[in-house]
Amino acid sequence: MQIEKTNLDGCFLLKPRVFEDERGSFFETFNQQVFEQTTGLNVNFVQDNQSISKYGALRGIHLQTGDHSQAKLVRVIQGEVLDVAVDLRKDSPSFGKSYQVKLNHKNNYQLFIPKGFGHGFVTLSKQAIFAYKCDAYYHKASEAGIIYNDPTLNINWQIPAEELLLSPKDQVLPTLKKANWL
Ligand SMILES: Cc1cn([C@H]2C[C@H](O)[C@@H](COP(=O)(O)OP(=O)(O)O[C@H]3O[C@@H](C)C(=O)[C@@H](O)[C@H]3O)O2)c(=O)[nH]c1=O
Numbered sequence: 001m002q003i004e005k006t007n008l009d010g011c012f013l014l015k016p017r018v019f020e021d022e023r024g025s026f027f028e029t030f031n032q033q034v035f036e037q038t039t040g041l042n043v044n045f046v047q048d049n050q051s052i053s054k055y056g057a058l059r060g061i062h063l064q065t066g067d068h069s070q071a072k073l074v075r076v077i078q079g080e081v082l083d084v085a086v087d088l089r090k091d092s093p094s095f096g097k098s099y100q101v102k103l104n105h106k107n108n109y110q111l112f113i114p115k116g117f118g119h120g121f122v123t124l125s126k127q128a129i130f131a132y133k134c135d136a137y138y139h140k141a142s143e144a145g146i147i148y149n150d151p152t153l154n155i156n157w158q159i160p161a162e163e164l165l166l167s168p169k170d171q172v173l174p175t176l177k178k179a180n181w182l
Contacts, residue, residue, distance in 0.1 A: 001016050001017055001028065003015075006085075006099045008097060008098075008099050009094060010041070011099055011111070011112060011117065012111070013111055013112075014109065014111070035112075041112075043073075044135055045073065046134065046137060047136075048132070048133050048134075050130065050132075051129075052127065053128050054123060054165060055124070056122070056123060056165045058120065058157065058165065059120060059121055059122075060120015060145065060170065062143065063116070063117060063118045064136065065142050065144045066142055067142075068141075068142035069136065069142075070115060071112070071113065071115045071135045072133065073111070073112050073113075073133045074103070074111050074121075074130065075108070075109070075130075076131075077130070078127070079124075079125035079127050080104035081102070081103050082102055082157060082159075083100065083103045083119075083120075084122075085100075086119070087116075088118045088182065089116040096152060096153060096176065098153060098155055104124075115136075122159055122164065124159070145170065145174075146173055146176050146179060147170075147172075147173040147175055148164075148166070150175045152177065153176060
């Protein structure tokens, strides 16, 4: 497992080592000891989630606030997404900056997204199965987000706007400027 720093403090790209043989392949999807030794971070994942999305489906930009904030380790089991992490920690030097990476079942990359970050992804393949670990439980009342096309964040989602598919909730998220929880 190779673990690389990104341009955002505390956000890491994980590149698993894949073992292939005549039966198929094998890789470790998470190893707490390796993760902690390499990153210097302590994590205690308590919830695993999985979603299935159609081409163009954009989920985000989401986070949970306050005591319910979540660090996430995200990956794609099948298909491909463009994954985006946004630093929304007000006191961070990289506040408002984002990191994006294509995650797919061929590269098997994973992204570690720290607490206080916004997270979103758009599906680039016909369908994508997305899986992630969280270090805090789902807490509906603490859900928050920023609209995907926020002019300040200026994220290039790499898909024409008319092909995007968003939930009603995600269509009415506030801009960074209007986010009252920040
Ligand atoms: C996230 C979540 C949702 N749900 C329920 C609530 C709702 O009825 C249904 C679908 O929820 P959502 O529309 O919020 O799902 P989704 O848009 O996939 O939300 C996710 O987006 C990505 C980008 C993230 O980073 C995640 O943390 C999460 O916010 O599932 C849970 O029961 N537990 C959970 O942990």
